Amino acid sequence: MTDSGLFDVCVIGAGIAGIVCAKELENQGLKVVILDKSRGVGGRVATRRLHNTQVNHGAPYLEVQGKFTQELIIELLEHQIIQPWPGTMYELDSLGELKLLPTAERYIADEGMTAIPKYMAKGLDIRFSCLVTTVKPTLKQTWQVISTDLVIEAKALIIAIPAPQIVGILEASSIPDLPVDYLNQLRAIQFEPDLTVMAGYSNSFSNLTWQTFKVTAKTDLARISLQSSLIEGSLQTVLVLHSTSALAKTYLDTDYSALRRAGESLLQTATELLSIPLSSPNWLEIQRWRYAFPAVPLGTPYLETTCPLPLICCGDWSGNNLLESALYSGNQAAKKLLDKLN
Ligand SMILES: Cc1cc2nc3c(=O)[nH]c(=O)nc-3n(C[C@H](O)[C@H](O)[C@H](O)COP(=O)(O)OP(=O)(O)OC[C@H]3O[C@@H](n4cnc5c(N)ncnc54)[C@H](O)[C@@H]3O)c2cc1C
The missing domain is CATH 3.50.50.60 (FAD/NAD(P)-binding domain)
Structure with a gap:
């Protein structure tokens, strides 16, 4: 046409x-x-609606990175599109130690991050x-x-x-x-790729107190976030796991069943790191981002x-x-x- x-x-x-x-x-x-x-x-800046919930599987929050993000945050707050996110961020380092990272102002959208664009x-x-x-x-x-x-x-x-x-x-x-x-x-x-694993559980982990882990321990995981903590009164626990780009590179052209196995393996790694039984979610979805992050700007x-x-x-x-x-x-x-x- x-x-x-x-x-x-x-x-x-x-x-x-x-x-x-x-x-x-x-x-x-x-x-x-x-x-x-x-x-x-x-x-x-992506949100998926699935299994009676929503998941931000791209950029998880907005933070002040410079003049333009600052101005956007002010405008979005004025129009009640975003709210401050009081979440805590930890680093899980190569010694297996958990460090609380300095608090930065971060913002999320109740309706999912796509409310912003x-x-x-x-x-x-x-x-x-x-x-x-x-x-x-x-x-x-x-x-x-x-x-x-x-x-x-x-x-x-x-x-x-x-x-x-x-x-x-x-x-x-x-x-x-x-x-x-x-x-x-x-x-x-x-560009560097990323595998994003989304997993939903019945509410049995509702006592978790952390929101995001940056993983610097030597594993295939780069970040774990507890997305259900962003949704008030969420009836399920939803985790989003991001792989390292090194792992994602080995799955660029594989079929969905191989991707799923990679997702299961990342859940197993998270189980071992966090000592929480995460290997059998109620549902599991994988997103392959071929072009997630620019490597050298x-x-x-x-x-x-x-x-x-x-x-x-x-x-x-x-x-x-x-x-x-x-x-x-x-x-x-x-x-x-x-x-x-x-
Ligand atoms: C998993 C993940 C986590 C992230 N976390 C953070 C974070 O914590 N902090 C942060 O600042 N940023 C983060 N980002 C990065 C941030 O999301 C991006 O930097 C930003 O959204 C890029 O915007 P853009 O407009 O440059 O490109 P894009 O968002 O990639 O937009 C490009 C658009 O072009 C369309 N398109 C592509 N090819 C074609 C074509 N041939 N024809 C028509 N349309 C086409 C696509 O559908 C897309 O809508 C993350 C990204 C990912 C994937």
Whole structure:
């Protein structure tokens, strides 16, 4: 299907970076459309509704990482989208010792973390289930953006997705005038994967007092969080376990039954670490994040070119602090494009 209108800007990706960027551009009067391959907004700020509960299986909370997260937190508090999270965070170190980590201000959303991007994206024109496969410059000096569901035409293009996925789109597009160096800078940005295990139990562990463990002990586990502690009156105990990226790398292309076995094995490790019987949950779900965290950031907020037409790539891979970088990158990409168009 082709959308017959001509947009000023097409943004690929309705994660935090894409939303911030699109909002800024629309506030300046531009006609903007966002295409996202999934069925909702937020990307890696993700909440799954399952087994009569909800689980944040991407970013678990919001914390002040810089100016942009600080401003967002103030706005979200004002609109009652988030609340302070009084949870405690421990580190389980290689000696098997439990250390209470310094308290930082952290915030969660009662409705699940996706309440945050949903609030931020209000009013934007977003087309879902549109996996962008190629982008082509046309003779009319516009971009033709081809997705599985829709073809869009726009004067400028913003791509706000993990860098390796941008490379996939640009390589498939074979754009004759695209500078080789531009593509090479994107190719240099690597991502680490993550296996996220979600497990639900009857309420027999309701006396647990911790909320999150950062695991630095030598195991395949990186983090364990007690998600049900975020839900007032939760009728079940829900744990979320994150693997190390080293383990996740060995499961990038396996089928679901292998993933499930990995999940069971991580639960067994957690059982041994915490001395709580976690091996037989009522339910178990696994999420494989192929592109969870940028390994080495770019160091500048975006990558831009006008060759052959205005194109800016942005996302959390631009800087060090993940959500702060996504917000900053989206904002700066919009400002750069506005400069170019004026
Ligand atoms: C398990 C996990 C835990 C995390 N914990 C933290 C934390 O504690 N603190 C923190 O600050 N950050 C954390 N993060 C990282 C944080 O979630 C990300 O930094 C941030 O959400 C990235 O936003 P983004 O907009 O750059 O990219 P994304 O959120 O990845 O958004 C990209 C969007 O593009 C879409 N997309 C991709 N390819 C295409 C395509 N071809 N066509 C159309 N759409 C496409 C995707 O569906 C997605 O919606 C965590 C992430 C994960 C996975």
